[in-house]
Amino acid sequence: MTRVLVLGGGFGGLFAARELRRRFGSGTEIEIISEENYFVFQPLLPEVAAGSITATHAVSPLRFLLEGVKVRKATIAEVDTDRRVVTVFQGVQRRPTEVSYDHLVVALGQKTDLSRTPGLTDHAMTMKTLDDARRLRTHMIEKLEHADITNMPEVKREALTFVVVGAGFSGIETAGELSEMIGRSLKYYPNIRPSEVRMVIVEFADRILREMPQKLADYALKHLEKRGIEVMLNTGVARATGTAMVTTTGERIGTRTIVATIGNAPSDVVKAMPLRLNRGKIEVERTMRAVGHENVWALGDCAMIPMKEGAEGPADFAPPTAQFAVREARALAENIAAVLREKAPKPFEYESQGALASLGAHRGVAQVWGVNITGFPAWLLWRAYYLGFVPGLWIKSRVLTNWILDALSPRSIVQVHNFRPSAVRFVHYLAGDRVFEAGTRADGVYAVIEGALQLVIDAPEHGGPTTRRIGPGEHVGDRMILGDTRRIGTVTALEDTKVLVMDREEFLRVANGVSAFRSHFREHIRSLYGIDWDPPNGGNPPA
Amino acid sequence: MTRVLVLGGGFGGLFAARELRRRFGSGTEIEIISEENYFVFQPLLPEVAAGSITATHAVSPLRFLLEGVKVRKATIAEVDTDRRVVTVFQGVQRRPTEVSYDHLVVALGQKTDLSRTPGLTDHAMTMKTLDDARRLRTHMIEKLEHADITNMPEVKREALTFVVVGAGFSGIETAGELSEMIGRSLKYYPNIRPSEVRMVIVEFADRILREMPQKLADYALKHLEKRGIEVMLNTGVARATGTAMVTTTGERIGTRTIVATIGNAPSDVVKAMPLRLNRGKIEVERTMRAVGHENVWALGDCAMIPMKEGAEGPADFAPPTAQFAVREARALAENIAAVLREKAPKPFEYESQGALASLGAHRGVAQVWGVNITGFPAWLLWRAYYLGFVPGLWIKSRVLTNWILDALSPRSIVQVHNFRPSAVRFVHYLAGDRVFEAGTRADGVYAVIEGALQLVIDAPEHGGPTTRRIGPGEHVGDRMILGDTRRIGTVTALEDTKVLVMDREEFLRVANGVSAFRSHFREHIRSLYGIDWDPPNGGNPPA
Numbered sequence A, B: 001m002t003r004v005l006v007l008g009g010g011f012g013g014l015f016a017a018r019e020l021r022r023r024f025g026s027g028t029e030i031e032i033i034s035e036e037n038y039f040v041f042q043p044l045l046p047e048v049a050a051g052s053i054t055a056t057h058a059v060s061p062l063r064f065l066l067e068g069v070k071v072r073k074a075t076i077a078e079v080d081t082d083r084r085v086v087t088v089f090q091g092v093q094r095r096p097t098e099v100s101y102d103h104l105v106v107a108l109g110q111k112t113d114l115s116r117t118p119g120l121t122d123h124a125m126t127m128k129t130l131d132d133a134r135r136l137r138t139h140m141i142e143k144l145e146h147a148d149i150t151n152m153p154e155v156k157r158e159a160l161t162f163v164v165v166g167a168g169f170s171g172i173e174t175a176g177e178l179s180e181m182i183g184r185s186l187k188y189y190p191n192i193r194p195s196e197v198r199m200v201i202v203e204f205a206d207r208i209l210r211e212m213p214q215k216l217a218d219y220a221l222k223h224l225e226k227r228g229i230e231v232m233l234n235t236g237v238a239r240a241t242g243t244a245m246v247t248t249t250g251e252r253i254g255t256r257t258i259v260a261t262i263g264n265a266p267s268d269v270v271k272a273m274p275l276r277l278n279r280g281k282i283e284v285e286r287t288m289r290a291v292g293h294e295n296v297w298a299l300g301d302c303a304m305i306p307m308k309e310g311a312e313g314p315a316d317f318a319p320p321t322a323q324f325a326v327r328e329a330r331a332l333a334e335n336i337a338a339v340l341r342e343k344a345p346k347p348f349e350y351e352s353q354g355a356l357a358s359l360g361a362h363r364g365v366a367q368v369w370g371v372n373i374t375g376f377p378a379w380l381l382w383r384a385y386y387l388g389f390v391p392g393l394w395i396k397s398r399v400l401t402n403w404i405l406d407a408l409s410p411r412s413i414v415q416v417h418n419f420r421p422s423a424v425r426f427v428h429y430l431a432g433d434r435v436f437e438a439g440t441r442a443d444g445v446y447a448v449i450e451g452a453l454q455l456v457i458d459a460p461e462h463g464g465p466t467t468r469r470i471g472p473g474e475h476v477g478d479r480m481i482l483g484d485t486r487r488i489g490t491v492t493a494l495e496d497t498k499v500l501v502m503d504r505e506e507f508l509r510v511a512n513g514v515s516a517f518r519s520h521f522r523e524h525i526r527s528l529y530g531i532d533w534d535p536p537n538g539g540n541p542p543a
Helices: A011-023 A042-050 A130-149 A153-159 A169-188 A214-226 A268-272 A322-340 A375-389 A393-408 A478-482 A504-513 A515-529 B011-023 B042-050 B130-149 B153-159 B169-188 B214-226 B268-272 B322-340 B375-389 B393-408 B478-482 B504-513 B515-529
Strands: A002-007 A028-034 A038-040 A059-061 A070-080 A085-090 A096-100 A103-106 A110-112 A161-165 A198-202 A229-232 A237-240 A244-247 A252-254 A257-260 A264-266 A281-283 A296-298 A354-360 A363-368 A371-374 A424-429 A434-436 A445-450 A453-457 A466-470 A490-493 A497-502 B002-007 B028-034 B038-040 B059-061 B070-080 B085-090 B096-100 B103-106 B110-112 B161-165 B198-202 B229-232 B237-240 B244-247 B252-254 B257-260 B264-266 B281-283 B296-298 B354-360 B363-368 B371-374 B424-429 B434-436 B445-450 B453-457 B466-470 B490-493 B497-502
Touching: A002 A011, A002 A096, A011 A028, A011 A103, A011 A322, A042 A130, A042 A169, A042 A354, A042 A375, A059 A393, A070 A096, A070 A268, A070 B130, A085 B130, A103 A322, A130 A153, A130 A169, A130 A257, A130 B070, A130 B085, A153 A161, A153 A252, A161 A169, A161 A252, A169 A198, A169 A214, A169 A229, A169 A354, A214 A229, A214 A354, A214 A363, A214 A371, A237 A257, A264 A268, A296 A322, A354 A375, A363 A375, A371 A375, A375 A393, A393 B393, A424 B504, A445 A478, A445 B504, A478 A504, A478 A515, A497 A504, A497 B504, A504 A515, A504 B424, A504 B445, A504 B497, A515 B515, B002 B011, B002 B096, B011 B028, B011 B103, B011 B322, B042 B130, B042 B169, B042 B354, B042 B375, B059 B393, B070 B096, B070 B268, B103 B322, B130 B153, B130 B169, B130 B257, B153 B161, B153 B252, B161 B169, B161 B252, B169 B198, B169 B214, B169 B229, B169 B354, B214 B229, B214 B354, B214 B363, B214 B371, B237 B257, B264 B268, B296 B322, B354 B375, B363 B375, B371 B375, B375 B393, B445 B478, B478 B504, B478 B515, B497 B504, B504 B515
Parallel strands: A002 A028, A002 A103, A028 A070, A103 A296, A161 A198, A161 A257, A198 A229, B002 B028, B002 B103, B028 B070, B103 B296, B161 B198, B161 B257, B198 B229
Antiparallel strands: A038 A059, A070 A085, A085 A096, A110 A264, A237 A244, A244 A252, A354 A363, A363 A371, A424 A497, A434 A490, A445 A497, A453 A466, A453 A490, B038 B059, B070 B085, B085 B096, B110 B264, B237 B244, B244 B252, B354 B363, B363 B371, B424 B497, B434 B490, B445 B497, B453 B466, B453 B490
């Protein structure tokens, strides 16, 4: 039995598995390994974030779409191209499982890596997965709720300023959809005036929508600006915190929402494979066969597919779009079929049929077979095109139902999800930032990693007035451990500072389990307040 | 301006705010404070868990439903009945806000407290909130995916055994819906035979559906058993772990799914208020005025409302159902109106119109105006009743659309949510349990809090064969810190044991931020392996 194994359940992987199944009889086993048990229709993610489509309805189970294909929901640990074996961990399972193959199709897409910009990993949201879209939606509503009730003008300004980094398809569509969502929701927030909302797109290049003709990009830019969306070109991100973004041009934008649509990087599995990479993508021949491998193939966003001999510039390679991924899948399936019949695989050839982008608020831009279309017709075309594209009849009908319901009814502002920040997290501050204030709720212990904080206590009953510098290795806010629910001092950042914040519950759990940690804080509490402290549930004896 | 403040956005709170708004002119301000910005239709939660209704469609924003009422999404910190002020924290805000009132309506429901049973808090899922329902749905699909691909019979058995604790409305409906969901999903899981699935309801009392007449409960029991659902009466939970539940009758049920619908307890806010409690509920007069307070009222699940003078037994008080909460809201609004006009409030009187329960799979039981109905008509009545009950036209139409889509299309097995277990968590084991095995994926550092583990290392390259006992204060699995992704030893529980498990990422963050923690593990690593270890990002200098 010949086994063809597909890694990844995105556009490339799903369609490759389908096309393979179509071409091979029962003598060939087709298997797909995916981290999720569903296919997510990525072009609709901005609409999920904006609430016009329910998350569940933007996806379809792989098992529905792939009859006759073995679906394995698993995390890939490593690929051994010599032994032709992929090692996976299945679900919550910790036992490794080996999956063998004769031909391997790599369609793992790209991951996001924001680590080059200080604070961006810890403070920006991304737009790659369904979870990202739901998280963003929750976050947006949280900001509106907060802005509606806060009494502090600066906090309101920050809560109502939304920054999208990157002006490609994803960035533009996200900004457009979010802007529409806010516009439609404001009637429920009596204390927010439309003029108080600020939506900013930051783009490092000198234009938006690089994949589109200049003329359409110009139309899009003008349309976005007309709707009050600011576009800052030639601008990158220098630093991010929980309340601000600093641009490479030195501007500080007060904001509590940074959506990063930039920072593509190869997935960890691809990086660990013995494959040649070119700009972070797998180097393949024009047939999509990985360079130097007989039976490893790659397509979609993770592959650098040359569209002509001697390809060099970005324009010489297949663009990372759904349109191309689907065509690549077909060609790749044919090539594997050819190789199995001991025939020569063919170079991938495809001429783009055009490009489409939704701008939200019933407007779009499109180029189809060389014709430029803008405005409402382009938007309608966008929807029709993607509805046709969505695989599976049920998901088509669900997406359509969602659109109809959304057109007829008010946009729901239900905040159904709760994405609490990680209980053990890094937080960044700029010099001068307020970290917390006397009288506010105690939300964790803050330990300085880099930089320095200043603690000011006024209350005489707590030993004030006094000022203390908290440097690397020191911590502040530890009275919370004793059960204090309010801060007694005010803390500001003396420099650009990175801290570790631990929530109370997790702090106490670690104190329960790790005696060295417990002893340290016990000592600290005793020396500062003369109190013998033990965590509520006791804990194990010191080792 | 008179201010009436409602605490809680469930049935009692929502309808109280509505009825109050209806009765008072613009001279009275009505405000509602809710932790969530939406009203969740609780009787539909089992359907959300089973996937016949999308989470977003089972809820409605409070702002939609409460025109003219000020909606404040906030967490209540404390209530000062002397100063007539409620202190809240709004959204992510840490600054306390004081909200004053003339009359206070407490409708905070009850919380779940499972702490009396060892391991239950850490290993059982609950069914109170929308998040609970979504989490359960995700978990169920995870188990099916896992059962479909595992090669270990015991793991498969555990993954396919589902235990619901409590046989009231919530427990019965949850078990019924989940059982239907599994039945409809199995065709996508070719390696699971229907006979391998086990659904168990555990009930401490000697019958199910205590709120229903015996005859209907008998019908329900027979129907559930016919569908293969086991009901264990006179049985409680003695202990829970990640892979088993031990009953009070000494039976060990291997399972990875425990849903607890028991353990009602007063919310923290109610507990901290100067109110008299009776069996964990606020003692109120028959007018719903809190005993001993002029201007504090309570209704719904958090109130013990006597239905006659000298009420004593449970049957003498209003039952905690939606039907009653809505009637209580009306009476309470009238009573506050009366008091403000300096008239006497009236005792709450209401005769139950009946009771309904869905058993899933198009079957139900109902008693309406004294008439018993069973089977399909009862189920249809259940749906019609609750559809009529759902507040708001849009949510009605969305729920109906969901039901129609669900009837027409295959049940979606999309696992859209990712509820990872807490990164810093307690895990319980029974004596003899396997904790982890050599060769499996390293998923965290394990520190013993109570009990003892045994580590066995066979591999000579890691110093084996050797056996070590890990007692309280000691830890195991710490090679993971060094970047090892696989376990080198096998660990079992020597006694019933409670451990702290820390995921790698959170472990390293704490190591970055707390030097005492870092030093401890640095020392430990050096003494065991002779290696100088530092966390990847360095960390602050020792304090």
